[in-house]
Amino acid sequence: xxxxxxxPCKQSRESASDARVVAVIGNDVSPPTLDAPHREGVYRVxxxxxxxxESDPTRCGALLRRTARQNANRGWHILxxxxxxxxxxxxxxxx
Numbered sequence: 001x002x003x004x005x006x007x008p009c010k011q012s013r014e015s016a017s018d019a020r021v022v023a024v025i026g027n028d029v030s031p032p033t034l035d036a037p038h039r040e041g042v043y044r045v046x047x048x049x050x051x052x053x054e055s056d057p058t059r060c061g062a063l064l065r066r067t068a069r070q071n072a073n074r075g076w077h078i079l080x081x082x083x084x085x086x087x088x089x090x091x092x093x094x095x
Contacts, residue, residue, distance in 0.1 A: 021041055021042045021043070022042070023045045025045060029070065031070075034070065034071070038076075042076065044076050044078070044079055045070075045076050045078055045079070047067050047078060047079070047080050049063070049081060049086055050081045054082075055082075057086070061093040
């Protein structure tokens with residue numbers, strides 16, 4: 001999520017009939033940009049701290065709080081991919 005992308009909001013779908021949609025969003029995605037996928041059934045966003053190589057608890061916490069603020073009015077789930085040490089350090093942010 002901290003990386004810059006050409007696409008402001010990217011969706012990935014699994015198999016057709018039981019599709020689950022996950023949004024991967026950039027840092028500065030506007031609320032209207034997120035509203036369209038929300039209307040189409042997106043209900044979760046992924047924060048992949050592992051692929052970003054991010055393990056600093058302060059920076060990870062900031063990324064999670066930003067993602068939560070971006071999606072607060074949508075009720076989206078936040079999927080977090082990180083090492084177990086990162087989860088331990090972020091206990092207060094995940095509470």
